Amino acid sequence: MTIQEARLSFIQTWGALGSAWGIPRSMAQIHALLLTTHKDLSTEDVMQEIQLSRGNVNINMRELINWNLVKKQHKLGERKEFFTADKNIWSIAQNIVTERKRRELIPVHDMIKELKQTKLDGPKDEVKHFETLLKDLEEFVVQMDKLSEMAIKLNKNVLFKNMMKMLS
Amino acid sequence: MTIQEARLSFIQTWGALGSAWGIPRSMAQIHALLLTTHKDLSTEDVMQEIQLSRGNVNINMRELINWNLVKKQHKLGERKEFFTADKNIWSIAQNIVTERKRRELIPVHDMIKELKQTKLDGPKDEVKHFETLLKDLEEFVVQMDKLSEMAIKLNKNVLFKNMMKMLS
DNA sequence: ACAAACTTTCATTATTTTTTGAAAGTTTAA
DNA sequence: TTAAACTTTCAAAAAATAATGAAAGTTTGT
Numbered sequence: 398m399t400i401q402e403a404r405l406s407f408i409q410t411w412g413a414l415g416s417a418w419g420i421p422r423s424m425a426q427i428h429a430l431l432l433t434t435h436k437d438l439s440t441e442d443v444m445q446e447i448q449l450s451r452g453n454v455n456i457n458m459r460e461l462i463n464w465n466l467v468k469k470q471h472k473l474g475e476r477k478e479f480f481t482a483d484k485n486i487w488s489i490a491q492n493i494v495t496e497r498k499r500r501e502l503i504p505v506h507d508m509i510k511e512l513k514q515t516k517l518d519g520p521k522d523e524v525k526h527f528e529t530l531l532k533d534l535e536e537f538v539v540q541m542d543k544l545s546e547m548a549i550k551l552n553k554n555v556l557f558k559n560m561m562k563m564l565s
Numbered sequence: 566m567t568i569q570e571a572r573l574s575f576i577q578t579w580g581a582l583g584s585a586w587g588i589p590r591s592m593a594q595i596h597a598l599l600l601t602t603h604k605d606l607s608t609e610d611v612m613q614e615i616q617l618s619r620g621n622v623n624i625n626m627r628e629l630i631n632w633n634l635v636k637k638q639h640k641l642g643e644r645k646e647f648f649t650a651d652k653n654i655w656s657i658a659q660n661i662v663t664e665r666k667r668r669e670l671i672p673v674h675d676m677i678k679e680l681k682q683t684k685l686d687g688p689k690d691e692v693k694h695f696e697t698l699l700k701d702l703e704e705f706v707v708q709m710d711k712l713s714e715m716a717i718k719l720n721k722n723v724l725f726k727n728m729m730k731m732l733s
Numbered sequence: 734a735c736a737a738a739c740t741t742t743c744a745t746t747a748t749t750t751t752t753t754g755a756a757a758g759t760t761t762a763a
Numbered sequence: 764t765t766a767a768a769c770t771t772t773c774a775a776a777a778a779a780t781a782a783t784g785a786a787a788g789t790t791t792g793t
Binding site for chain 1: 566567572574575579582584586654655683686695698
């Protein structure tokens, strides 16, 4: 298999995975392409390599930059902008986790907190059941948050790896 | 606020969250509805409460059953089927993690393993870079898998909670 | 100031995903 | 065996999401 074929196959799979996790296919594909190459790529390069329109590349590249997964590069003597992906897999994971937390975990937590503060009218047992649900959910959200922090902080850490071993 | 309003608000938010994570809105809403009530509900009940078509409820309920989040109940003297959600938040989380792992983590891991076994033709440095990427990704996938196992096993466990405290 | 080189925007189009609902299928009780 | 009560299926419609590409905007060098 040529390296080109391997790349394409990787890009396809990564795109499908992104799609399943609510990340636009093109965004995931662009990210995958940048991951597979050491060279910095221009918008034109990306368009050509994975057959996307200029607008699409532009918009999704900006999003990747927002997520801190990609950086702009300026080449001496070149007018074009080039792009390069962070290649450290743990830092990639950290940025993705942070971003999704901000977008999804926090809004849910806010809703839970708000409902918890609200006095609910209705049959006593129903109110009780609902309040228990809210309590359980909040505990869960808080634990997930801690777990993600922990995973981020300790991913490369010896203590963490030993703990893993200890617990598996 | 009435308990009915609170429920609706919860169902809406849960539906939106599901949507962001690649789970059909209706499926998440049905799940949320079942979580908010102690009573077992029939298809008809669900259709009425969140305004969904019969087919939609039927299909998504089946999916919830596949995910082990919901169980069928038969009531004595009733011909209809009723449905009830698992109310234990940790067991819910476990089932979701297991299911998503099966659907997304494993296929990606398989792709990585396959590419790793393949002899790649191309410029030496490009091949090297790509192989490093594969190695890093595989390590990552394996660690994620371990982390999810750990989270599942230890969620209610005292040792785990103390560890969390220790590390935060 | 001009124009070439490049980037960004956004209304429109295309694609994908989800939902509908009526028809077909199944089960149960008499 | 029949028919009422209920469940399942799936082709078609609707809704949501993503992609296109041409035009507008910006920057840079002369």
